[in-house]
Amino acid sequence: MGGLSLLLLPAMFAAPAAQEPPPVLAQARTPEGRAILLRLQFRRGLSVEGKALPRAFLARGADTSGWVSFEALSPEGKRWSLAALFPQDQWRQGEVRHRVSHPEVESVWTLAALFTGHGQNYDRLMAENPELPEKLREGDLWRIPRSLLSADLGGPGRAPDRSQPEDALDDEARVAAYRALLSFSEDGLGKYAAYRLRKGEALYSSVVIRYTDRVDPKGVSELADLIARRSGIDDVRSIQPGQLIKIPLAYLADPFQTEGSSELAEEREIRAEVRRTVRVDAGPKLKGVCIVLDAGHGGVDPGARANGIWESDFVYDISMRVRRLLEQETDAQVSSTIRYPGLGFRNREEIRTPSRAAEILTTPPFAVDGESPSAVSVHLRWVLSNDLFASFRKAHGDAQKTLFLSFHADSLHPSARGSMIYVPGAALVPSSFGLGGRSMGNVAEGKRSGRVTFSGKEKLQGEARSRQFSEALLKALEQDRIPIHANRPIRNVIHRSGGKWVPAVIRYSTGATKVLIEVANLTNEEDAANLRDPGFRERYAGAVVDAIRAYYRK
Numbered sequence: 001m002g003g004l005s006l007l008l009l010p011a012m013f014a015a016p017a018a019q020e021p022p023p024v025l026a027q028a029r030t031p032e033g034r035a036i037l038l039r040l041q042f043r044r045g046l047s048v049e050g051k052a053l054p055r056a057f058l059a060r061g062a063d064t065s066g067w068v069s070f071e072a073l074s075p076e077g078k079r080w081s082l083a084a085l086f087p088q089d090q091w092r093q094g095e096v097r098h099r100v101s102h103p104e105v106e107s108v109w110t111l112a113a114l115f116t117g118h119g120q121n122y123d124r125l126m127a128e129n130p131e132l133p134e135k136l137r138e139g140d141l142w143r144i145p146r147s148l149l150s151a152d153l154g155g156p157g158r159a160p161d162r163s164q165p166e167d168a169l170d171d172e173a174r175v176a177a178y179r180a181l182l183s184f185s186e187d188g189l190g191k192y193a194a195y196r197l198r199k200g201e202a203l204y205s206s207v208v209i210r211y212t213d214r215v216d217p218k219g220v221s222e223l224a225d226l227i228a229r230r231s232g233i234d235d236v237r238s239i240q241p242g243q244l245i246k247i248p249l250a251y252l253a254d255p256f257q258t259e260g261s262s263e264l265a266e267e268r269e270i271r272a273e274v275r276r277t278v279r280v281d282a283g284p285k286l287k288g289v290c291i292v293l294d295a296g297h298g299g300v301d302p303g304a305r306a307n308g309i310w311e312s313d314f315v316y317d318i319s320m321r322v323r324r325l326l327e328q329e330t331d332a333q334v335s336s337t338i339r340y341p342g343l344g345f346r347n348r349e350e351i352r353t354p355s356r357a358a359e360i361l362t363t364p365p366f367a368v369d370g371e372s373p374s375a376v377s378v379h380l381r382w383v384l385s386n387d388l389f390a391s392f393r394k395a396h397g398d399a400q401k402t403l404f405l406s407f408h409a410d411s412l413h414p415s416a417r418g419s420m421i422y423v424p425g426a427a428l429v430p431s432s433f434g435l436g437g438r439s440m441g442n443v444a445e446g447k448r449s450g451r452v453t454f455s456g457k458e459k460l461q462g463e464a465r466s467r468q469f470s471e472a473l474l475k476a477l478e479q480d481r482i483p484i485h486a487n488r489p490i491r492n493v494i495h496r497s498g499g500k501w502v503p504a505v506i507r508y509s510t511g512a513t514k515v516l517i518e519v520a521n522l523t524n525e526e527d528a529a530n531l532r533d534p535g536f537r538e539r540y541a542g543a544v545v546d547a548i549r550a551y552y553r554k
Protein backbone atom coordinates (compact mmCIF):
# COMPACT_ATOMS: atom_id res chain seq x y z
CA MET A 1 0.00 0.00 0.00
CA GLY A 2 1.44 3.39 -0.80
CA GLY A 3 1.72 5.75 2.17
CA LEU A 4 -1.82 7.11 2.12
CA SER A 5 -3.16 4.76 -0.46
CA LEU A 6 -6.79 5.07 0.56
CA LEU A 7 -7.25 8.78 0.24
CA LEU A 8 -4.18 10.06 -1.43
CA LEU A 9 -3.59 13.29 -3.18
CA PRO A 10 -2.09 12.78 -6.61
CA ALA A 11 0.09 15.84 -6.07
CA MET A 12 2.05 13.99 -3.40
CA PHE A 13 3.19 11.51 -5.97
CA ALA A 14 3.96 14.02 -8.66
CA ALA A 15 7.08 15.21 -6.81
CA PRO A 16 10.18 14.05 -8.69
CA ALA A 17 12.19 11.28 -7.05
CA ALA A 18 15.23 12.67 -5.24
CA GLN A 19 18.27 12.74 -7.49
CA GLU A 20 20.33 9.61 -6.98
CA PRO A 21 24.09 10.11 -6.65
CA PRO A 22 26.09 8.75 -9.61
CA PRO A 23 27.63 5.30 -9.17
CA VAL A 24 31.26 4.88 -8.15
CA LEU A 25 33.28 3.11 -10.84
CA ALA A 26 36.65 1.48 -10.19
CA GLN A 27 38.94 -0.65 -12.30
CA ALA A 28 40.88 -3.58 -10.87
CA ARG A 29 42.97 -6.45 -12.16
CA THR A 30 42.15 -10.10 -11.70
CA PRO A 31 44.91 -12.49 -10.57
CA GLU A 32 45.43 -13.27 -14.30
CA GLY A 33 45.97 -9.58 -15.03
CA ARG A 34 42.68 -8.84 -16.80
CA ALA A 35 41.22 -5.39 -16.19
CA ILE A 36 37.67 -5.44 -14.86
CA LEU A 37 35.28 -2.62 -14.00
CA LEU A 38 33.49 -2.54 -10.64
CA ARG A 39 30.42 -0.45 -9.97
CA LEU A 40 28.94 0.61 -6.63
CA GLN A 41 25.46 2.09 -6.93
CA PHE A 42 23.44 3.98 -4.38
CA ARG A 43 21.04 1.53 -2.74
CA ARG A 44 21.66 -1.12 -5.37
CA GLY A 45 24.99 -2.37 -4.19
CA LEU A 46 28.00 -3.72 -5.98
CA SER A 47 28.24 -5.30 -9.41
CA VAL A 48 31.18 -6.24 -11.61
CA GLU A 49 31.67 -6.32 -15.34
CA GLY A 50 30.94 -9.85 -16.50
CA LYS A 51 32.80 -10.31 -19.77
CA ALA A 52 36.35 -11.03 -18.59
CA LEU A 53 35.51 -12.39 -15.16
CA PRO A 54 37.36 -15.63 -14.28
CA ARG A 55 35.07 -18.61 -13.93
CA ALA A 56 36.28 -19.15 -10.36
CA PHE A 57 34.78 -15.79 -9.41
CA LEU A 58 31.27 -16.78 -10.43
CA ALA A 59 28.59 -18.66 -8.57
CA ARG A 60 27.20 -21.57 -10.56
CA GLY A 61 24.85 -20.58 -13.34
CA ALA A 62 25.67 -16.86 -13.21
CA ASP A 63 24.98 -14.90 -16.38
CA THR A 64 28.06 -12.97 -17.50
CA SER A 65 26.55 -10.99 -20.38
CA GLY A 66 26.31 -7.64 -18.56
CA TRP A 67 26.96 -6.54 -15.00
CA VAL A 68 27.17 -9.42 -12.56
CA SER A 69 25.66 -8.67 -9.18
CA PHE A 70 27.67 -9.26 -6.03
CA GLU A 71 25.23 -12.01 -4.99
CA ALA A 72 26.05 -13.95 -8.19
CA LEU A 73 29.75 -14.13 -7.35
CA SER A 74 31.51 -17.11 -5.78
CA PRO A 75 33.05 -16.68 -2.29
CA GLU A 76 36.38 -16.05 -4.02
CA GLY A 77 34.82 -13.48 -6.35
CA LYS A 78 33.19 -11.70 -3.44
CA ARG A 79 36.44 -11.42 -1.50
CA TRP A 80 38.29 -10.20 -4.57
CA SER A 81 35.69 -7.59 -5.50
CA LEU A 82 35.49 -6.17 -1.98
CA ALA A 83 39.27 -5.95 -1.71
CA ALA A 84 39.42 -4.34 -5.16
CA LEU A 85 36.71 -1.78 -4.48
CA PHE A 86 37.89 -0.95 -0.96
CA PRO A 87 41.70 -1.14 -1.12
CA GLN A 88 42.04 0.64 2.23
CA ASP A 89 40.14 -2.04 4.17
CA GLN A 90 42.10 -4.21 6.58
CA TRP A 91 41.18 -7.90 6.63
CA ARG A 92 42.33 -9.14 10.05
CA GLN A 93 42.01 -12.40 11.93
CA GLY A 94 38.96 -11.48 13.99
CA GLU A 95 37.44 -8.64 11.97
CA VAL A 96 37.39 -6.52 8.86
CA ARG A 97 38.12 -2.83 9.34
CA HIS A 98 36.28 -0.98 6.64
CA ARG A 99 37.27 2.56 5.81
CA VAL A 100 34.45 4.62 4.30
CA SER A 101 35.72 6.03 1.02
CA HIS A 102 32.51 6.75 -0.95
CA PRO A 103 30.07 8.16 1.64
CA GLU A 104 27.72 9.35 -1.13
CA VAL A 105 26.88 5.79 -2.21
CA GLU A 106 27.84 3.70 0.83
CA SER A 107 25.36 3.14 3.64
CA VAL A 108 25.23 0.95 6.72
CA TRP A 109 22.67 -1.10 4.83
CA THR A 110 25.01 -1.58 1.87
CA LEU A 111 27.91 -2.53 4.14
CA ALA A 112 25.72 -5.04 5.96
CA ALA A 113 24.55 -6.52 2.65
CA LEU A 114 28.10 -6.82 1.27
CA PHE A 115 29.93 -8.02 4.37
CA THR A 116 27.30 -9.94 6.38
CA GLY A 117 25.19 -11.20 3.47
CA HIS A 118 22.02 -9.42 4.59
CA GLY A 119 21.23 -5.71 4.62
CA GLN A 120 18.93 -6.36 7.54
CA ASN A 121 21.94 -6.94 9.75
CA TYR A 122 22.42 -3.19 9.67
CA ASP A 123 21.27 -2.74 13.25
CA ARG A 124 23.75 -5.38 14.43
CA LEU A 125 26.48 -3.59 12.52
CA MET A 126 25.50 -0.31 14.15
CA ALA A 127 25.53 -1.96 17.58
CA GLU A 128 29.13 -3.07 16.91
CA ASN A 129 30.12 0.51 16.13
CA PRO A 130 28.20 2.55 18.71
CA GLU A 131 30.45 5.58 18.43
CA LEU A 132 29.83 6.07 14.69
CA PRO A 133 26.86 7.97 13.22
CA GLU A 134 24.43 6.14 10.93
CA LYS A 135 25.14 8.62 8.15
CA LEU A 136 28.55 7.56 6.86
CA ARG A 137 31.44 10.05 6.73
CA GLU A 138 34.53 9.72 4.64
CA GLY A 139 37.34 8.11 6.63
CA ASP A 140 35.11 6.52 9.30
CA LEU A 141 36.44 3.14 10.32
CA TRP A 142 33.67 0.51 10.64
CA ARG A 143 34.49 -2.70 12.49
CA ILE A 144 32.85 -5.81 11.13
CA PRO A 145 33.60 -8.65 13.56
CA ARG A 146 34.07 -12.14 12.18
CA SER A 147 30.91 -13.21 14.02
CA LEU A 148 28.93 -10.99 11.64
CA LEU A 149 30.71 -11.85 8.39
CA SER A 150 28.78 -13.88 5.82
CA ALA A 151 29.66 -17.53 5.34
CA ASP A 152 31.15 -16.61 1.94
CA LEU A 153 33.59 -14.28 3.68
CA GLY A 154 34.59 -16.83 6.30
CA GLY A 155 32.10 -15.95 9.04
CA PRO A 156 29.23 -17.95 10.52
CA GLY A 157 26.71 -16.20 8.22
CA ARG A 158 23.91 -15.26 10.58
CA ALA A 159 20.48 -15.05 9.02
CA PRO A 160 18.69 -11.88 10.05
CA ASP A 161 15.14 -13.03 10.20
CA ARG A 162 12.90 -16.04 10.70
CA SER A 163 15.53 -17.50 12.95
CA GLN A 164 13.42 -17.75 16.10
CA PRO A 165 11.55 -20.95 17.02
CA GLU A 166 8.12 -19.29 16.66
CA ASP A 167 8.70 -18.70 12.97
CA ALA A 168 7.88 -22.28 12.09
CA LEU A 169 4.43 -22.12 13.72
CA ASP A 170 1.05 -21.26 12.23
CA ASP A 171 -0.36 -17.82 12.94
CA GLU A 172 -2.37 -18.62 16.05
CA ALA A 173 0.42 -20.63 17.69
CA ARG A 174 3.00 -18.02 16.73
CA VAL A 175 1.01 -15.18 18.27
CA ALA A 176 0.54 -17.31 21.41
CA ALA A 177 4.30 -17.94 21.54
CA TYR A 178 4.99 -14.20 21.23
CA ARG A 179 2.48 -13.54 23.97
CA ALA A 180 4.19 -16.03 26.27
CA LEU A 181 7.37 -13.95 26.03
CA LEU A 182 5.64 -10.99 27.70
CA SER A 183 4.96 -10.39 31.36
CA PHE A 184 2.88 -7.56 32.79
CA SER A 185 4.05 -5.16 35.44
CA GLU A 186 3.74 -1.63 36.75
CA ASP A 187 6.05 1.16 37.82
CA GLY A 188 5.67 4.82 38.76
CA LEU A 189 4.77 5.66 35.15
CA GLY A 190 1.99 3.09 34.86
CA LYS A 191 1.35 -0.43 33.57
CA TYR A 192 3.49 -2.00 30.88
CA ALA A 193 4.26 -5.26 29.15
CA ALA A 194 7.82 -6.38 29.88
CA TYR A 195 9.91 -8.02 27.18
CA ARG A 196 13.52 -9.15 27.31
CA LEU A 197 15.33 -8.81 24.01
CA ARG A 198 16.80 -12.05 22.74
CA LYS A 199 20.08 -12.45 20.91
CA GLY A 200 19.97 -10.89 17.47
CA GLU A 201 16.75 -8.99 18.11
CA ALA A 202 16.28 -5.28 17.57
CA LEU A 203 13.85 -2.86 19.16
CA TYR A 204 12.33 -1.82 15.81
CA SER A 205 11.45 -5.25 14.50
CA SER A 206 11.22 -7.58 17.46
CA VAL A 207 9.34 -5.19 19.72
CA VAL A 208 7.57 -2.43 17.79
CA ILE A 209 6.65 -4.25 14.57
CA ARG A 210 5.85 -7.49 16.37
CA TYR A 211 3.94 -6.29 19.43
CA THR A 212 2.21 -3.15 18.15
CA ASP A 213 0.29 -2.43 14.95
CA ARG A 214 2.83 0.15 13.72
CA VAL A 215 4.70 -0.83 10.58
CA ASP A 216 5.21 2.46 8.70
CA PRO A 217 8.74 3.91 9.03
CA LYS A 218 7.76 7.06 10.89
CA GLY A 219 5.37 5.31 13.28
CA VAL A 220 7.92 2.59 14.04
CA SER A 221 10.77 5.06 14.67
CA GLU A 222 8.69 7.29 16.90
CA LEU A 223 7.35 4.43 18.93
CA ALA A 224 10.81 2.82 19.22
CA ASP A 225 12.11 6.11 20.65
CA LEU A 226 9.19 6.38 23.06
CA ILE A 227 9.62 2.78 24.25
CA ALA A 228 13.39 3.27 24.61
CA ARG A 229 12.85 6.33 26.82
CA ARG A 230 10.19 4.52 28.82
CA SER A 231 12.68 1.68 29.35
CA GLY A 232 15.48 4.02 30.43
CA ILE A 233 17.60 3.33 27.32
CA ASP A 234 19.70 6.28 26.15
CA ASP A 235 21.05 4.85 22.93
CA VAL A 236 18.94 2.43 20.91
CA ARG A 237 22.03 1.11 19.17
CA SER A 238 23.76 0.01 22.35
CA ILE A 239 20.98 -2.35 23.49
CA GLN A 240 22.28 -5.78 24.55
CA PRO A 241 20.42 -9.12 24.73
CA GLY A 242 18.52 -9.43 27.99
CA GLN A 243 17.68 -5.74 28.12
CA LEU A 244 14.31 -5.10 29.78
CA ILE A 245 11.93 -3.37 27.38
CA LYS A 246 8.79 -1.72 28.76
CA ILE A 247 5.91 -1.45 26.27
CA PRO A 248 3.07 0.78 27.56
CA LEU A 249 -0.21 -1.15 27.37
CA ALA A 250 -1.89 1.46 25.16
CA TYR A 251 0.42 0.56 22.26
CA LEU A 252 0.06 -3.23 22.39
CA ALA A 253 -1.81 -4.90 19.53
CA ASP A 254 -5.03 -6.70 20.51
CA PRO A 255 -3.61 -10.24 20.82
CA PHE A 256 -1.15 -9.02 23.45
CA GLN A 257 -3.54 -7.06 25.66
CA THR A 258 -4.06 -8.11 29.30
CA GLU A 259 -6.35 -10.90 30.48
CA GLY A 260 -9.88 -9.61 30.91
CA SER A 261 -9.54 -6.85 28.29
CA SER A 262 -12.18 -6.52 25.57
CA GLU A 263 -9.44 -6.51 22.90
CA LEU A 264 -8.15 -9.92 23.96
CA ALA A 265 -11.73 -11.25 24.14
CA GLU A 266 -12.34 -10.16 20.54
CA GLU A 267 -9.10 -11.75 19.42
CA ARG A 268 -10.12 -15.07 21.03
CA GLU A 269 -13.57 -14.92 19.46
CA ILE A 270 -11.97 -14.64 16.03
CA ARG A 271 -9.58 -17.51 16.69
CA ALA A 272 -12.50 -19.68 17.78
CA GLU A 273 -14.38 -18.71 14.62
CA VAL A 274 -11.38 -19.70 12.48
CA ARG A 275 -11.33 -23.13 14.13
CA ARG A 276 -15.09 -23.57 13.68
CA THR A 277 -15.14 -22.50 10.04
CA VAL A 278 -15.30 -25.48 7.72
CA ARG A 279 -13.28 -25.21 4.55
CA VAL A 280 -15.07 -25.19 1.20
CA ASP A 281 -14.10 -27.77 -1.40
CA ALA A 282 -13.89 -26.93 -5.10
CA GLY A 283 -11.48 -29.54 -6.46
CA PRO A 284 -8.11 -28.82 -8.10
CA LYS A 285 -9.71 -27.17 -11.14
CA LEU A 286 -11.48 -24.63 -8.92
CA LYS A 287 -14.74 -25.21 -10.75
CA GLY A 288 -17.49 -22.93 -9.48
CA VAL A 289 -15.11 -20.47 -7.82
CA CYS A 290 -15.48 -16.77 -8.61
CA ILE A 291 -12.23 -14.81 -8.25
CA VAL A 292 -11.81 -11.04 -8.57
CA LEU A 293 -8.24 -9.76 -8.91
CA ASP A 294 -7.44 -6.18 -8.00
CA ALA A 295 -4.09 -4.46 -8.55
CA GLY A 296 -3.64 -1.41 -6.35
CA HIS A 297 -3.06 2.13 -7.69
CA GLY A 298 -2.40 2.79 -11.40
CA GLY A 299 -3.05 5.68 -13.76
CA VAL A 300 -2.06 8.96 -12.12
CA ASP A 301 -1.21 7.13 -8.90
CA PRO A 302 1.96 4.99 -9.00
CA GLY A 303 1.59 4.09 -5.29
CA ALA A 304 4.60 3.63 -3.04
CA ARG A 305 8.05 4.33 -4.47
CA ALA A 306 11.50 3.33 -3.28
CA ASN A 307 14.75 1.89 -4.55
CA GLY A 308 14.05 2.90 -8.13
CA ILE A 309 10.75 1.07 -8.45
CA TRP A 310 7.12 1.89 -7.75
CA GLU A 311 4.08 -0.05 -6.72
CA SER A 312 1.47 0.13 -9.51
CA ASP A 313 3.06 -1.54 -12.55
CA PHE A 314 4.81 -4.24 -10.53
CA VAL A 315 1.72 -5.41 -8.65
CA TYR A 316 -0.34 -5.13 -11.86
CA ASP A 317 2.17 -7.46 -13.49
CA ILE A 318 1.84 -10.01 -10.67
CA SER A 319 -1.96 -9.88 -10.84
CA MET A 320 -1.82 -10.41 -14.63
CA ARG A 321 0.39 -13.45 -14.13
CA VAL A 322 -2.08 -14.82 -11.56
CA ARG A 323 -4.86 -14.18 -14.07
CA ARG A 324 -3.03 -16.01 -16.85
CA LEU A 325 -2.22 -19.03 -14.66
CA LEU A 326 -5.80 -19.29 -13.39
CA GLU A 327 -7.14 -19.10 -16.95
CA GLN A 328 -4.68 -21.68 -18.26
CA GLU A 329 -4.84 -24.16 -15.43
CA THR A 330 -8.27 -23.90 -13.80
CA ASP A 331 -11.99 -23.56 -14.51
CA ALA A 332 -12.38 -20.68 -12.04
CA GLN A 333 -14.33 -17.63 -13.19
CA VAL A 334 -11.72 -14.85 -13.13
CA SER A 335 -12.23 -11.07 -13.41
CA SER A 336 -10.04 -8.04 -12.90
CA THR A 337 -11.03 -4.65 -11.48
CA ILE A 338 -8.45 -2.65 -13.42
CA ARG A 339 -6.86 -2.69 -16.83
CA TYR A 340 -3.99 -0.76 -18.36
CA PRO A 341 -5.18 0.14 -21.89
CA GLY A 342 -2.38 -0.32 -24.38
CA LEU A 343 -1.08 -3.24 -22.37
CA GLY A 344 -4.30 -5.11 -21.70
CA PHE A 345 -4.18 -8.20 -19.54
CA ARG A 346 -0.66 -9.13 -20.57
CA ASN A 347 2.32 -9.47 -18.28
CA ARG A 348 5.73 -8.00 -19.06
CA GLU A 349 9.34 -9.04 -18.65
CA GLU A 350 10.64 -5.49 -18.34
CA ILE A 351 8.96 -2.56 -16.67
CA ARG A 352 10.79 0.67 -17.45
CA THR A 353 8.55 3.60 -16.60
CA PRO A 354 5.27 4.09 -14.73
CA SER A 355 2.25 3.48 -16.98
CA ARG A 356 0.19 6.64 -17.15
CA ALA A 357 -3.21 5.24 -18.05
CA ALA A 358 -5.45 2.82 -16.20
CA GLU A 359 -9.17 2.23 -16.06
CA ILE A 360 -11.46 0.59 -13.55
CA LEU A 361 -13.56 -1.90 -15.54
CA THR A 362 -16.98 -0.55 -14.61
CA THR A 363 -19.75 0.33 -17.07
CA PRO A 364 -18.65 2.67 -18.56
CA PRO A 365 -14.96 2.24 -17.67
CA PHE A 366 -13.64 4.79 -15.20
CA ALA A 367 -10.31 6.39 -16.10
CA VAL A 368 -7.88 6.78 -13.18
CA ASP A 369 -6.67 10.08 -14.58
CA GLY A 370 -6.91 12.35 -11.55
CA GLU A 371 -10.07 14.11 -12.80
CA SER A 372 -12.03 12.70 -9.86
CA PRO A 373 -10.69 12.32 -6.31
CA SER A 374 -8.68 9.13 -6.12
CA ALA A 375 -10.97 7.84 -3.35
CA VAL A 376 -13.51 7.25 -6.14
CA SER A 377 -11.25 4.80 -7.93
CA VAL A 378 -10.61 2.97 -4.65
CA HIS A 379 -14.36 2.69 -3.92
CA LEU A 380 -15.18 1.62 -7.47
CA ARG A 381 -12.96 -1.44 -7.04
CA TRP A 382 -15.12 -2.94 -4.27
CA VAL A 383 -18.32 -1.71 -5.92
CA LEU A 384 -17.38 -3.45 -9.18
CA SER A 385 -16.20 -6.58 -7.42
CA ASN A 386 -19.36 -6.79 -5.26
CA ASP A 387 -21.41 -6.38 -8.44
CA LEU A 388 -19.56 -9.29 -10.06
CA PHE A 389 -20.15 -11.42 -6.95
CA ALA A 390 -23.85 -10.47 -7.02
CA SER A 391 -24.28 -11.64 -10.63
CA PHE A 392 -22.35 -14.81 -9.79
CA ARG A 393 -24.75 -15.57 -6.91
CA LYS A 394 -27.76 -14.69 -9.05
CA ALA A 395 -26.58 -17.29 -11.56
CA HIS A 396 -26.68 -19.84 -8.70
CA GLY A 397 -22.98 -19.58 -7.86
CA ASP A 398 -22.01 -20.63 -4.34
CA ALA A 399 -21.66 -17.50 -2.19
CA GLN A 400 -18.94 -19.25 -0.16
CA LYS A 401 -16.81 -19.58 -3.28
CA THR A 402 -16.20 -15.89 -3.89
CA LEU A 403 -12.63 -14.65 -3.48
CA PHE A 404 -11.29 -11.09 -3.69
CA LEU A 405 -7.53 -10.51 -3.90
CA SER A 406 -5.97 -7.05 -3.92
CA PHE A 407 -2.26 -6.78 -4.74
CA HIS A 408 -0.08 -4.04 -3.26
CA ALA A 409 3.48 -3.46 -2.14
CA ASP A 410 4.30 -1.29 0.85
CA SER A 411 7.03 1.03 2.01
CA LEU A 412 7.66 0.03 5.61
CA HIS A 413 10.58 0.45 7.94
CA PRO A 414 13.57 -0.86 5.94
CA SER A 415 14.31 -3.53 8.54
CA ALA A 416 11.08 -5.30 7.55
CA ARG A 417 10.88 -7.44 4.47
CA GLY A 418 8.67 -9.95 2.75
CA SER A 419 4.96 -10.43 2.24
CA MET A 420 2.34 -9.23 4.69
CA ILE A 421 -1.38 -9.96 4.33
CA TYR A 422 -4.26 -7.81 5.56
CA VAL A 423 -7.60 -9.38 6.45
CA PRO A 424 -10.75 -7.37 7.30
CA GLY A 425 -10.73 -7.15 11.13
CA ALA A 426 -14.32 -7.86 12.18
CA ALA A 427 -14.31 -4.98 14.66
CA LEU A 428 -13.49 -2.48 11.91
CA VAL A 429 -16.08 -3.56 9.34
CA PRO A 430 -19.21 -1.36 9.57
CA SER A 431 -22.75 -2.77 9.84
CA SER A 432 -23.76 -0.75 6.82
CA PHE A 433 -22.15 1.63 4.37
CA GLY A 434 -23.29 3.35 1.21
CA LEU A 435 -21.78 5.81 -1.19
CA GLY A 436 -23.58 8.85 -2.51
CA GLY A 437 -24.29 8.78 -6.23
CA ARG A 438 -21.81 11.52 -7.02
CA SER A 439 -18.83 9.87 -5.34
CA MET A 440 -19.54 6.89 -7.54
CA GLY A 441 -18.47 8.29 -10.89
CA ASN A 442 -21.89 7.52 -12.47
CA VAL A 443 -21.29 3.87 -13.27
CA ALA A 444 -24.04 1.26 -13.61
CA GLU A 445 -22.47 -0.89 -10.88
CA GLY A 446 -22.76 2.01 -8.44
CA LYS A 447 -26.56 2.00 -8.56
CA ARG A 448 -26.73 -1.77 -8.15
CA SER A 449 -23.93 -2.45 -5.68
CA GLY A 450 -22.98 0.83 -4.00
CA ARG A 451 -24.42 -0.13 -0.60
CA VAL A 452 -23.35 -2.91 1.74
CA THR A 453 -24.60 -4.35 5.03
CA PHE A 454 -22.85 -6.87 7.25
CA SER A 455 -24.31 -8.82 10.17
CA GLY A 456 -22.12 -9.58 13.18
CA LYS A 457 -21.83 -13.16 12.00
CA GLU A 458 -20.81 -12.07 8.49
CA LYS A 459 -18.07 -9.84 9.89
CA LEU A 460 -16.64 -12.69 11.95
CA GLN A 461 -16.93 -15.13 9.05
CA GLY A 462 -15.27 -12.68 6.71
CA GLU A 463 -12.25 -12.31 8.94
CA ALA A 464 -12.10 -16.04 9.73
CA ARG A 465 -12.19 -17.21 6.10
CA SER A 466 -9.72 -14.53 5.08
CA ARG A 467 -7.37 -15.69 7.84
CA GLN A 468 -7.64 -19.27 6.62
CA PHE A 469 -6.76 -18.16 3.12
CA SER A 470 -3.83 -16.11 4.43
CA GLU A 471 -2.43 -19.20 6.16
CA ALA A 472 -2.66 -21.13 2.89
CA LEU A 473 -0.91 -18.29 1.08
CA LEU A 474 1.93 -18.09 3.63
CA LYS A 475 2.49 -21.83 3.28
CA ALA A 476 2.64 -21.61 -0.51
CA LEU A 477 5.01 -18.63 -0.38
CA GLU A 478 7.25 -20.45 2.06
CA GLN A 479 7.34 -23.51 -0.16
CA ASP A 480 8.55 -21.33 -3.01
CA ARG A 481 11.08 -19.67 -0.69
CA ILE A 482 9.50 -16.25 -1.14
CA PRO A 483 10.31 -13.95 1.80
CA ILE A 484 7.56 -13.51 4.38
CA HIS A 485 7.33 -10.74 6.94
CA ALA A 486 9.14 -12.00 10.04
CA ASN A 487 6.78 -10.67 12.69
CA ARG A 488 3.08 -11.44 12.45
CA PRO A 489 2.67 -11.55 8.63
CA ILE A 490 -1.14 -11.65 8.94
CA ARG A 491 -2.67 -8.39 10.18
CA ASN A 492 -6.25 -7.23 10.65
CA VAL A 493 -5.71 -3.51 11.22
CA ILE A 494 -3.61 -0.62 9.94
CA HIS A 495 -2.58 1.77 12.67
CA ARG A 496 -1.10 4.99 11.39
CA SER A 497 -1.04 8.67 12.34
CA GLY A 498 -3.39 8.06 15.24
CA GLY A 499 -6.02 6.30 13.07
CA LYS A 500 -7.07 2.64 12.90
CA TRP A 501 -8.68 1.07 9.86
CA VAL A 502 -8.74 -1.78 7.36
CA PRO A 503 -8.30 -0.94 3.68
CA ALA A 504 -11.59 0.00 1.99
CA VAL A 505 -11.31 -2.63 -0.77
CA ILE A 506 -11.54 -5.46 1.76
CA ARG A 507 -13.60 -3.56 4.38
CA TYR A 508 -16.60 -3.31 2.06
CA SER A 509 -16.09 -6.46 0.03
CA THR A 510 -18.97 -8.95 0.00
CA GLY A 511 -16.64 -11.74 -1.10
CA ALA A 512 -16.66 -14.64 1.34
CA THR A 513 -12.86 -14.41 1.40
CA LYS A 514 -11.01 -11.13 0.87
CA VAL A 515 -7.42 -10.16 1.49
CA LEU A 516 -5.04 -7.39 0.59
CA ILE A 517 -1.57 -8.75 -0.14
CA GLU A 518 1.48 -6.56 0.37
CA VAL A 519 3.80 -8.62 -1.82
CA ALA A 520 7.01 -6.93 -0.66
CA ASN A 521 8.48 -3.93 1.14
CA LEU A 522 9.81 -1.54 -1.51
CA THR A 523 11.98 0.25 1.06
CA ASN A 524 13.90 -2.97 1.61
CA GLU A 525 16.59 -3.28 -1.06
CA GLU A 526 16.42 -7.05 -1.35
CA ASP A 527 12.65 -6.98 -1.72
CA ALA A 528 12.87 -4.26 -4.37
CA ALA A 529 15.43 -6.29 -6.33
CA ASN A 530 13.07 -9.27 -6.21
CA LEU A 531 10.15 -7.28 -7.60
CA ARG A 532 12.31 -6.03 -10.45
CA ASP A 533 12.95 -9.64 -11.45
CA PRO A 534 10.25 -11.08 -13.77
CA GLY A 535 11.18 -14.59 -12.63
CA PHE A 536 10.31 -13.64 -9.07
CA ARG A 537 6.98 -12.15 -10.14
CA GLU A 538 6.12 -15.36 -11.97
CA ARG A 539 7.08 -17.46 -8.95
CA TYR A 540 4.95 -15.22 -6.77
CA ALA A 541 1.94 -15.61 -9.03
CA GLY A 542 2.45 -19.38 -9.06
CA ALA A 543 2.44 -19.44 -5.26
CA VAL A 544 -0.80 -17.44 -5.19
CA VAL A 545 -2.47 -19.96 -7.51
CA ASP A 546 -1.13 -22.88 -5.42
CA ALA A 547 -2.58 -21.18 -2.34
CA ILE A 548 -6.03 -20.78 -3.95
CA ARG A 549 -6.01 -24.48 -4.86
CA ALA A 550 -4.93 -25.50 -1.37
CA TYR A 551 -7.55 -23.24 0.20
CA TYR A 552 -10.49 -24.75 -1.69
CA ARG A 553 -9.75 -28.23 -0.50
CA LYS A 554 -11.33 -29.73 2.59
Ligand SMILES: [Zn+2]
Pocket residue numbers: 001002005296297303304311408409
Ligand atom coordinates in the same frame (compact mmCIF):
# COMPACT_ATOMS: atom_id res chain seq x y z
ZN1 LIG B 1 -0.77 0.16 -2.14
